[in-house]
Amino acid sequence: MSNAAEVLKNKKLRITPARVHVLDIFIREAAALTHAEIEKLLIDDFDRVTLYRTLTSFLENGLIHKVPDESGIQRFAYCNHEHHEHSGAHSHTHVHFFCMQCSKTTCLDDILIPAIKLPEGFVQDESVFLVKGLCRKCSKNKAE
């Protein structure tokens, strides 16, 4: 059984071609992907709606997480559990990085969102931290 199928089984999700293929892509690609990007990466042709529903299902089951994107398009990335395992409930409290050169969005799994002090009366729940700039690869290319 493929790695993806294994993950689906653990989550008690039905193992379907669409899900296995999409999950494979998420595991393979290290970046945060949009619906359209995944669609292009898929070899087999699935209906757009199926892909939307697959993403929703993965989201609900904690396989992927939403990634902030300023352009207004939804982005999703595979949840790297290695970094969060110890905390019990899965959390997405890491910083995300958008490269203005190559337009890739990546999870900085090791960098947690710093705590801030809100004004009196505000109660904090989740938060989103997106940093824009140049990724390792692009800043290196620029220096040469």
Next chain:
Amino acid sequence: MSNAAEVLKNKKLRITPARVHVLDIFIREAAALTHAEIEKLLIDDFDRVTLYRTLTSFLENGLIHKVPDESGIQRFAYCNHEHHEHSGAHSHTHVHFFCMQCSKTTCLDDILIPAIKLPEGFVQDESVFLVKGLCRKCSKNKAE
């Protein structure tokens, strides 16, 4: 001359009914607004396109700034210059707050985005920090 007209004049923008009305709304409302919300708040009926172009113009001239929104819709808020005046160039480096109860997004002008240490090789430019939770008003109501 109205407050809004004054602001437009200082920015060397033409004073048109659409601009004055939209700017009035931004000054009046303390929250970050979407295109659709502004459209509802407008008494006079302007074309959707006019509103989009008005927002673009205000954005380019630093009258409003983009506010992060997880749902993927663009939000804009009036730039409160009191807090940034001293820094010369206008900056939008404050934290934004989304209330999960009343769905309003507000600028926490006084709370600046904390600096973080990126991994080796990453170069930082701008960043976006959105905190979700309960605003003052809603957390107060809940406590009663």
Next chain:
DNA sequence: GCATAAAATGCAATTGAGTTGCAATTGGCT
């Protein structure tokens, strides 16, 4: 291995945000 119910998929149609080109109008100026 096969029947079955529930879940997943495909298709068609729809909504809503945002954009573009172009003609008509209006604001700021002398």
Next chain:
DNA sequence: AGCCAATTGCAACTCAATTGCATTTTATGC
């Protein structure tokens, strides 16, 4: 008042995302 450039309105379009419904597929028990 009159000019020109900026602004507006209209029509048409793109793209992301959603919904209802009929069909197919999956997991499971026999």
